[in-house]
Amino acid sequence: xxxxxxxxxxxxxxxxxxxxxxxxxxxxxxxxxxxxxxxxxxxxxxxxxxxxxxxxxxxxxxxxxxxxxxxxxxxxxxxxxxxxxxxxxxxxxxxxxxxxxxxxxxxxxxxxxxxxxxxxxxxxxxxxxxxxxxxxxxxxxxx
Amino acid sequence: xxxxxxxxxxxxxxxxxxxxxxxxxxxxxxxxxxxxxxxxxxxxxxxxxxxxxxxxxxxxxxxxxxxxxxxxxxxxxxxxxxxxxxxxxxxxxxxxxxxxxxxxxxxxxxxxxxxxxxxxxxxxxxxxxxxxxxxxxxxxxxxxxxxxxxxxxxxxxxxxxxxxxxxxxxxxxxxxxxxxxxxxxxxxxxxxxxxxxxxxxxxxxxxxxxxxxxxxxxxxxxxxxxxxxxxxxxxxxxxxxxxxxxxxxxxxxxxxxxxxxxxxxxxxxxxxxxxxxxxxxxxxxxxxxxxx
Numbered sequence: 001x002x003x004x005x006x007x008x009x010x011x012x013x014x015x016x017x018x019x020x021x022x023x024x025x026x027x028x029x030x031x032x033x034x035x036x037x038x039x040x041x042x043x044x045x046x047x048x049x050x051x052x053x054x055x056x057x058x059x060x061x062x063x064x065x066x067x068x069x070x071x072x073x074x075x076x077x078x079x080x081x082x083x084x085x086x087x088x089x090x091x092x093x094x095x096x097x098x099x100x101x102x103x104x105x106x107x108x109x110x111x112x113x114x115x116x117x118x119x120x121x122x123x124x125x126x127x128x129x130x131x132x133x134x135x136x137x138x139x140x141x142x143x
Numbered sequence: 144x145x146x147x148x149x150x151x152x153x154x155x156x157x158x159x160x161x162x163x164x165x166x167x168x169x170x171x172x173x174x175x176x177x178x179x180x181x182x183x184x185x186x187x188x189x190x191x192x193x194x195x196x197x198x199x200x201x202x203x204x205x206x207x208x209x210x211x212x213x214x215x216x217x218x219x220x221x222x223x224x225x226x227x228x229x230x231x232x233x234x235x236x237x238x239x240x241x242x243x244x245x246x247x248x249x250x251x252x253x254x255x256x257x258x259x260x261x262x263x264x265x266x267x268x269x270x271x272x273x274x275x276x277x278x279x280x281x282x283x284x285x286x287x288x289x290x291x292x293x294x295x296x297x298x299x300x301x302x303x304x305x306x307x308x309x310x311x312x313x314x315x316x317x318x319x320x321x322x323x324x325x326x327x328x329x330x331x332x333x334x335x336x337x338x339x340x341x342x343x344x345x346x347x348x349x350x351x352x353x354x355x356x357x358x359x360x361x362x363x364x365x366x367x368x369x370x371x372x373x374x375x376x377x378x379x380x381x382x383x384x385x386x387x388x389x390x391x392x393x394x395x396x397x398x399x400x401x402x403x404x405x406x407x408x409x410x411x412x413x414x415x416x417x418x419x420x421x422x423x424x425x426x427x428x429x430x431x432x433x434x435x
Contacts, residue, residue, distance in 0.1 A: 076294040
């Protein structure tokens with residue numbers, strides 16, 4: 001599916017910028033993080049420390065697996081710090097990476113979302129599979 | 144979550160630390176300050192037992208019991224006289240002192256005198272109370288409300304932290320089980336420890352039968368030893384007990400205070416259980432049989 005023009009697309013061209021990217025502090029309770037997912041209509045939240053460094057990622061799938069495994073009352077689960085349930089040190093990418101390389105990575109890892117970070121591991125956006133595919137398709141149609 | 148240690152510091156006594164891996168600390172005294180002489184006598188008596196057993200302790204007595212069931216029940220000596228007595232006890236016995244307070248406006252004066260301030264269980268989620276407690280700058284002894292789940296105590300901790308105080312001791316004093324009955328859910332301790340703050344067991348209020356006698360509370364003191372040993376085995380870092388030398392004539396909580404003559408036998412066993420728990424932790428590690 002590669003073309004000359006889509007090779008020039010980078011992650012920065014299609015990623016969700018911070019205003020559209022759900023981000024939560026490590027100590028935010030799980031209930032509020034689920035609300036953030038709901039608000040942004042995404043199944044993922046980037047977990048950050050106070051300096052916005054990426055420390056984890058929590059997906060709907062993580063919550064689903066936790067619900068099946070942890071026999072806590074729902075009120076107790078919802079009161080947990082989100083970092084307790086997050087995937088620590090998640091896969092991430094930088095904004096200058098070619099979009100096709102990012103798509104390759106997402107396919108290889110079977111993930112729908114990739115946190116985008118700068119050189120200091122600070123979150124600058126989120127690459128969501130839908131936007132990535134839309135970017136590629138738009139480029140193909142234009143060419 | 145990083146384990147936190149709370150520190151009681153004053154020129155009147157050597158620093159006391161309450162936290163993970165530290166020695167068990169006792170918080171004890173009569174429920175209410177009945178008189179200067181009685182407080183001094185109780186401090187002398189409890190201090191003697193603690194010295195004998197090698198247990199650091201904090202003298203606790205309240206100057207105003209605002210949660211009494213009847214308007215005719217003894218409320219206490221009041222803010223000014225009560226705090227002066229607590230200051231005198233600390234001066235005379237070199238022991239830290241603490242009292243609860245039931246109105247935010249009492250916070251500054253309480254914090255001025257007390258080395259730790261206590262928020263009553265019924266008020267454990269009141270923002271104005273937590274703001275006042277935090278503002279004292281002293282460690283805050285926060286009792287879990289009888290109506291609260293242990294995991295929801297995190298919300299109260301977050302309020303204290305937001306108001307600038309992260310010196311918190313969390314105590315279980317029983318959970319309502321239907322009407323006029325409390326039970327101890329021993330899961331409270333590891334659950335509240337997930338906040339990182341040390342936890343305490345209130346051995347005398349836990350056996351209370353709240354307002355079971357119409358206009359006062361009853362109690363089942365016979366269970367104090369059993370429940371105290373169980374709590375110590377669960378890994379508490381402090382033990383709270385109201386102690387009186389003449390329970391039938393105690394002016395507050397006469398049906399739940401521990402008779403002083405039993406203090407040594409209960410405290411010695413709690414200390415032994417605590418030390419055994421520490422040894423077991425050193426040998427076998429932290430409890431983690433179901434990692435999430």
